[in-house]
Amino acid sequence: MKAEVVVIGSGISGLTAAALLAKKGRRVIILERNKRPGGALKRFTRRGIPFDIGFHYSGGMGKGEILRALWEYIGVWPRLVVLPFPPEGNENLRITDSGRVIRAFFSYDRLEDELQRVFPGEKQGISTYLNRIREIANTIPFFNPDLPLTPYLHDLFSPKSISLAQFLTSLIQDTDLHAVLSSPVFLYGVPPREVNLTIHASVAHPLYSGVYAIDGGGQAIVDAFLATLAEAGVDILTGQEVESVLVKENQVAGVKTSEGEICASHVIYTGHPTSLLDLVPDGIFRKAFYNRMRNLINTDSMFIVFGAIDDPDTLGDLTWANYYNIGTGLDIMNLDLRHPEKWIMINAPGRRDSNSTGASRGVLLIRMSVWDEVARFDQGVQGKRSAAYRKWKAESADKMIEQAGRLWGNAFSRIEPLAIGTPLTFRDRLGSPMGATYGVRHSMNQFSPGVRTRLPGLWLSGQGTLMAGIMGASLAGMVTAGEIESLEPLWDEVRQCR
Amino acid sequence: MISEEQVRRRVTQIMAEEFELEPELLQPDATLYEDLGLDSLDAVDMVVALEKAFGMKMTDEEAVRAVRTLGDLFEVVGRLSNQQAAKE
Structure with a gap:
């Protein structure tokens, strides 16, 4: 050929x-x-429910x-x-330590209003942060296409901006707000202390400019x-x-x-x-x-429960909101290996389909995971792994479902897991070393x-x-x-x- | 403080090993691109190898872009290593 x-x-x-x-x-x-x-x-389908x-x-x-x-x-x-997310679409961020719930809207203006309402003492810092993200985006050709591409792509050794963590701590006192403004890190997989503000802006800016489903x-x-x-x-x-x-x-x-x-x-x-x-x-x-x-160095992996819920009404506004339970401060990506289910996210992308009768029952419970959790099970071939692995998977999923019930209401504790994805699954199915969700880390500590x-x-x-x-x-x-x-x-x- | 001689020896050793270059080519006046046959793609690999060996960062330095000869490289690596060690 x-x-x-x-x-x-x-x-x-x-x-x-x-x-x-x-x-x-x-x-x-x-x-x-x-x-x-x-x-x-x-997508794959279980019991007629499509899962992304x-x-x-x-x-x-x-x-x-x-x-x-x-x-x-x-x-x-x-x-x-x-399908554009409607104005009320948001990342619904619950901060474990304080119990505060913040709706991070997919809009610069609505986000600014909401944050200034919840954090009235940080008004100036919030505006400065959002303006800076917008300014940086304006220097990136993908967000300001009048710029040529070559200088941006080939510029390896010019001074890079400061880290997201340094920027936030210089601007803002409230650690809950640090977590909220850092939360886009879940969409690219680099911890706030390791990512420069330009990389962060290249994800946060489109997020704050409006998001879309298909x-x-x-x-x-x-x-x-x-x-x-x-x-x-x-x-x-x-x-x-x-x-x-x-x-x-x-x-x-x-x-x-x-x-x-x-x-x-x-x-x-x-x-x-x-x-x-x-x-x-x-x-x-x-x-x-x-x-x-x-x-x-690669990004970390995820553990995902692809589940079904009998009464889709219990999912509330999950169509256009993603629920997160996160920690306060700048360590929101640190995984507590004794309680990895502590910080989780719920998302139901199938419900956004225009004809979502079956899809409306599908729900994803997601948490971070690392290779260390599964390394001991890395024997045998996919589909024929050990009973110990299957047991660990099922128990880990149950803990996440219980946690979802505690956080967001009893109805979530009745989620029935139909499929489970672990770092092993993602390594084998997607060819990503150690199941890395976003591949190589775009970290300040290395050249991509x-x-x-x-x-x-x-x-x-x-x-x-x-x-x-x-x-x-x-x-x-x-x-x-x-x-x-x-x-x-x-x-x-x-x-x-x- | 790391001495000039130590920097020179270590950089030479790294360039010889990591880029499979003949040690006798590695003279201070040798240009990286023409004489040693490195190209812009090797530059990042070189920086990464030197950062690792000397435990310092070369990323944010305009001076790195101006490096033409191996002698320039000895100078930059020595200066940054000592500056950054002093800060810690």
Whole structure:
């Protein structure tokens, strides 16, 4: 087989890069080792209830915003039914220690009003924080598309802004407010003391500008891309594991898969950069690169209970609100391994479907998790793990359900778990080392991997190379396609679609 | 304080090991890009390796961008190591 570009991985970054390159007339093949394409955006169904794994909502889809422009340019936008969160939509943040409940609205103005109402002594700090996030966003081309892309992407050694934690403590006294303003960290997976304000702003700004669900969830996005890719003549070969990247005369020549060889002059690898090292012949990369990639620190993982509730009315306003129970202060990402169920989140993305009769019963209980919790169970193959693992999973889920009942009302203690995802599940299904939710940590303590590699024709993509989340990953796909084509002209065409 | 000689020896050793360079090429006037054949992609790997070895941060430093020769690198690494050690 022959292509110009082989894309390894069919998550949103791979689908985006493939669609853009096909639009530019390139012959593209996508390889996916799982049976179904779509990566973390896929839905699965239990007892007729659809469950979303990775996509719950996203910013960037308002008029003039970048994800919408990109998807317009690609041609998937008209295939999607986008559901904007109504004004009352919010992250309902309950702070354990004080019992305070704060509604973090998905709107700069409403958020400011609510925070100034709950924290009247911090009015100035709240305004300064929100203004600063807006100012920083205005320097990032994805939020101010009049800017060129290259200076932002290639600027590695200029002084970075301070950490989120430093900024908040310089501005605000109330530790509950520190937690509230830090809470977007759950959407990118870096603790407040480790993340610079620019990375935080790149997630907080779209969050405060309005968020959106998609009718049919992440699967609808996957299906829209598949339809567009089929029209563009892109082949998606599923169930094919890439065994190695082929190299000829110090240049990419294709890939070898479990089924045979595919010739190509470009290969885009969208998996975790550490996993790429095993696919490339010795002698291509230098020891320094191996060491850097092997030592990358990843985000933590999650434990998710995909459950059903008999009487959907008990879920109250969960359609447009996500319930969190968090600690006070800046350590909201620290997991208490003795009581990992203490800080949890409830979310019911399926209820946002326009026809959500069955979906209205589905609910997700989510908590952070780390590899250490499951390392001892990492034997055997998926689906055939030990009884001890199944027991631990069930008990951990029960503790979360009890906790949800204590926090948000008895009805939640009757959630019936239909499926459970652990760091092991996410490692095996999504190919993320140690089940890392957002891949490589965009931390002040390390350099994130770039798109280019030393091997001409071999490129990286995915959320680890740019930004976390669906917006980050889709934009990463655009950046990789842009590096192969020509970055600024592509950016120019995308931003015309605003 | 880390001495100039210690910095020079350690940096040379790291460059030889991590970038598989011949030790005799590693002279102070050797340019990183032309003489040693490194490229902009290697720069990040180099910074990460040096930060680890010397326990300091090179990220926020304009001076890092101005490094052209191995001698420049000895100077920057020595200065930052001593500055940052003094702050702690």
